[in-house]
Structure formats: C-alpha cells, structure tokens
Amino acid sequence: MNNNNTGKKIIFAILMIALVFFPLIVGDDSFLVYISTLFLFYFVLGAGLNLIMVTGQLSLGHAAFMGVGAYACALLTVKLQWAFWPSWIIGGALAGIIAWVLGRITLRIKGTYFAILTFSFGEIVRLIFANVPFFGGMNGILNIPAPSFSIPGLFHISFEGKIAFYYLVLVFSLLCFIIYFRIKYSPLGQVLKSISEADFLSKSCGIDIMKYKLFVFVIASIWAGMVGGLMGSFITFISPDSFTVVESINLILINVIGGVATISGPVFGALFLIGIPELIRGAKEYQMIVFGVAIVLALFFLPNGVGGLFELGKKVKVKKKPEH
C-alpha cells in the first residue's frame, strides 16, 4: 500500500482544496453548499459507526445518539436561551455519557443480540422524545437559532449564512476525520480489526477488548451527538422522526456501500447516501428502492464496498461460503 502513497496524498490535497474553495465560487444561496454540508454530516456519522462496525458490532440505534445531542442542544438554546457552543458541547458529552453507560452493559453481547438491543434502545429513546411533552411531542422543537461567535469589541461572526455554516461544519468534520484516520491507520486500528476477526485470540493475547470496544463506541456517540446538535441548528427544527431506525439504517448503508474495512469507506458511502437522491430527484419514490438494491448488490458483489476497489487493489476476492 505504501508505493502509491504520493498519489493518494495528491488526491487528498485536491479534494481538500475543492472542499475549501468551491463555496466561494458557487455563492451563498447555492444548493450545492447545502448538500455538501449534509454530506459532511453524514461522513462524520458514517465514520463513527465505521469504528464500531470494525469491531464486529452492528448498532441499529446509532441515530438515538444524534437525537440525544440534538435535543440537548436545542432545548438549552431554545428554552434556556443558552449560547450555542456550551449547549453543543453538553449535547455531545451527554451522548457520550449515555453511550458509556449503555456500552458498559451491552458491549459484551455480540452479533444479532447486540443489533436487537441497540434497536430497542433507539426505539425507547424515540418513544420518549415523541411522548414526553417536555420534548415537544411529535412536533419537536422549532426555531433553533444559528450559532454565532463574538469577542466583545473585537469581532463577531454569525453562522446564519449557508457558507459560514458550511465552513463551521468543514472544520468540525476535518477534526473528526483526523481522529478517525489516526485510529484506523495505527496499531489501534489493527487491534480493533482483531476484535472482530478473532476476539478470543485477541483476549488471550492480553488485549482488553472491552476497553477498546467501549472507547470507539463512546467516540462514535459523541460525534453523533455533536452532529445532531449542528444539524438541528442547520435545519432549524428537530422532531422525533429525524432519529428513527431508518436513520440508523442509513448510517449502516453508508458503511456497507463504502466498505467497513477501508479508510475511505465513509466518504464513498456518504457521497452515495446524499448523491443518489439528487441524481434521481425526478423519481423520488424510487430513492429507497435504489438504496435497498444497493445494499443487496454490495453484499453480493462488493464485500469490501466501493472503498475496497480503491484501497485493497487486487486483493479483493469474493469469499465463498464454505460448502456444507
């Protein structure tokens, strides 16, 4: 993998330059800026879930952590009139704390039962949001303000404009990407992989697998909570419908399409999730069908996802199921 590293660096640099400068060309009202912000959101969400899925745990309730962050942030800014930043941090921290408690209890459970457990957790959280009047019921919370930043007497930035918000999200997702990259492209990443491939072996090699699983679970949930907070402010309202199991499945879709074992997987996956609805905008009712077909096709023909085509080169081979 090392021999074509310069090529990858060049691609990365071009991508970065494009991400930084294109809003200045297309202008503030551009739909492209809006879409790109969504793409960055889903990239961070997908990358977080990727870290969990690398350890072999399939979470069907990841959207609930988005919900926790979004509701905490929205309630603090709308009802208590707090500034955005502390509310945002508290939202992310709350998601992390809940993830820590939940992870401590549930991460020892593997496979199907973990998926069903996280699903139940997600549904319970959604039912609470939808039924407890404090959370605004089915209408959710409206008129969430945009963040602003000011040092009195020096300067003031408001993130109400689409481009300003885009840059805020870009900085945030870049920080997340660096953490994600550092985790995957390091001995830690190998440890995480070993947990899913041979957990008893890693355990007997002295690896505290629970610690690592918990670590990535909390990291991913903090990201989800923070994205939730940003997203609520970006779209200006939230409702329980934004954090259903469908959203959690979307995040799994990102990783199935992009490839769990790859580094670039969440990029391709998020591009797919955000790009497809735009490409077939004339036939919106077929969007979910495309998603469903894509999941099935990816499982059959691209076990390492789109990212696998680029990263793993010729090593990609469809593993045949052992004949009974």
Place this chain on the structure above:
Amino acid sequence: MELISQLSVNALTLGLSYVLMALGLTVIFSIMGIVNFAHGEIYMLGAFVLYAAITVLHLNFFLGLLAVVIVVGILGIVLERFMFRRFSGQHLNGLVLSLGLSILLQNIALIIWGGEALSVSSPFRGHQFFLFGVPVSVERMFVTGVSIIILFLVYFFITRTKQGHAMQAMSQDVEAAALQGISIKHIGSLSFTLGCVLAGVAGALLAPIFYVSPFIGGMPVFKAFVVIVLGGLGSVFGAFVGGILLGVIDSVSLYYLGTMGDMAGFLILILFILFKPTGLFGYE
C-alpha cells in the same frame, strides 16, 4: 369485568398473531442462523395479497387466504434460493441483507399500492356473540381459531414428520445433520418458506382487524423479536407462551399508557437479553 374480558380477548388475538410471526422468525433463525428483518415486510405483503385478491380478483375471503399462502410461499422459495442461501450462517451479513430487502419490499409496496391506509373487508365484519354476557367479535374469534389450528399443524409437522425431524436436527448441528444424509439445501428452503408463509398468513388474518399499508410490517417483526427472546430462541413452546404473554402485556400497557405502551416490549427485550438470554424456555 367487561374491561377485563375485553382486554383478554384482545390479548389472545394479538398474542396469537405474535406467536405466528415469532414462530416463523425462530424457525428461520435456528435453521439458517439469520435474523430476518424483512419478516415484517412478508407480513405486510401477506395483507396486501389478500387485499389485491379481494378487490382486484374478486375472490372471496377464504380463497384470498389461500392465494396469500401460495404467493408468499413462492416469494419465500425465491428469496431463499437467490438471496439468503448465500448468507446462511453469516449472522451479520444476513442481517444487513434482510435490512436491504426490507427497505426494497416496503418501497415496492409503496409504489404499487400507495401510502394511505386501506381496509380489507371480511365476511365476519360487525358480527358478534355473547360469551358469559360479554360481547366478543366473531372476526377476532376467527383469527384466534385459525391461528390455533395453524400452530397445532406446525407443531405436528416439526415433531411428527420426517421433514420436521430433519429441521430439528439441522437446527442443532448443520454438519452432523448433513452427515446423516439430510439435504441441507432442501430443508433450508423448506424452513424459510414455512417461516414466510406463517408471517404472510399472520398479516392476512390481521388485515381486516387493523388496516393495510406498506408500513405495517415494522411493529410485528419487533414484537416477534421480543417473543423469541422472551420464550427462548429455537423453542416452539417458548414462542407460544412468550407470544401470549406479550399479547397480555401489550393490551394492558396499550390501554393504560397509549403509544408509550410499546416501550414495555422493548424494555422486556433489553432486560431479557442482558440477564436471561436463554429466555424462559430456551436452552444454551
């Protein structure tokens, strides 16, 4: 008194439909090792096939039920052969595959029949009789009766026939079963189809009581998860007791808590997986 008997009739109908769903799901899981999230969509398709048979083909209700069995059975054979067989034994990939299929089937139904709730008429609409002075709807009693008959048939099939014994053997050890000359592919296909037919029939039976829409499959499949976890994975008797139990819990909590009542099932699910993963009647 009136309230208690009304609740218990509701609990019985609801519980038995959960049993049908859970039985299908547990058969598929114990034979193929796949938790089929698309099971709820098979339930939904069962309801729609009945709807189409009655409104488009003008069949009567009972021929409609027969049509459901045939159509859903064929669908089950096709899905097993071309989709699930490849992932048999691979828990997580099978689960993701079923999620994809679930999205696919739901949205195909959405395009064909649209999103609004449709109603299916049954010959028992509006009839009721009095049991110990309490009004009982004939419609619900019919569902209850048919469900009990189906459960007995399935129980007989699994415990008394050669094919059923082969299924039991395969659920215990696939390779050992294959060494005894059991055709793994044949039995896998049979159990998947059986599971689908059970789900489809459950959907069709409940269609006249509730309504039909592409989104009705979500809840039943998760109720079925609760039932399976409650009763113990792979246990037919456990699925029966678990289903009735959940039917009671749901009717009571729905009556007192409204939509929050659904939380009871999820809480049970979490507590059982954490503290008693073998359920009430399961084995390790």
